[in-house]
Amino acid sequence: MTEYLNVGKIVNTHGVQGELRVLSVTDFAMERFAPGNELALFKPGEQKPTRVKILTHRQHKNFDLITLENVYNIKLAEELKNSELKIERDRVQALPKGEYYHHEILGCQIVGEDGTVVGVIKEVLSTGANDVWIAKGANGKEQLIPFIPSVVLDVNVADKIVTIEIIEGLLN
Structure with a gap:
């Protein structure tokens, strides 16, 4: 189909x-x-x-x-x-390395590099400077994850997993 x-x-x-x-x-x-x-x-x-x-x-x-x-x-x-x-x-044409379509990101699970599960990406906000991913955690809390190199370490769209560095103050 x-x-x-x-x-x-x-x-x-x-x-x-x-x-x-x-x-x-x-x-x-x-x-x-x-x-x-x-x-x-x-x-x-x-x-x-x-x-x-x-x-x-x-x-x-x-x-x-x-x-x-x-x-x-x-x-x-x-x-x-x-x-x-x-x-x-x-x-749909391929994007340059490090760029993703929203449909590729939605549904990805965000995990910290230590394996901590942060949540699943439910929405992508375009801010002009960079995208911000809204992830919903198991506890129901929403986390705002900026799509910037210092936070997002790896994006694996095939396995639907995004690895981030959990810097101080990032998660609520």
Whole structure:
């Protein structure tokens, strides 16, 4: 079964010519929404995607505006509101060493270099300077782990284990 990753959500229409307002959730918007690219469109409540082809893409304020093949008026565009745009996992390009997609990090267990279990990564926050991983421990407490070299010693996405140095004041 094909696995898909979210790249954006159609939140509204823009104008009357079928342009769609997309709230992007990808770091690669220029590539994902490039004219000619194909994505999987999941309408609300549907499990099976429809293949769509991007015709145009531009950015406007905090949104990506796209047009799709065969969506040429507001009536057709309205039918796509709240749909998810996704890409097949096997079409995702490799990142440079030391960089990870959020889906690779989520669910990883964080352990100290001494074997202390800190918790499981439930969320990734992008702060601008560095990501912060929110891990939930067995005791239910949330731990904030900064993704910086002095704290994160090793990331093994295959085994879903992240090893950190537990510096003073890091854990609550």
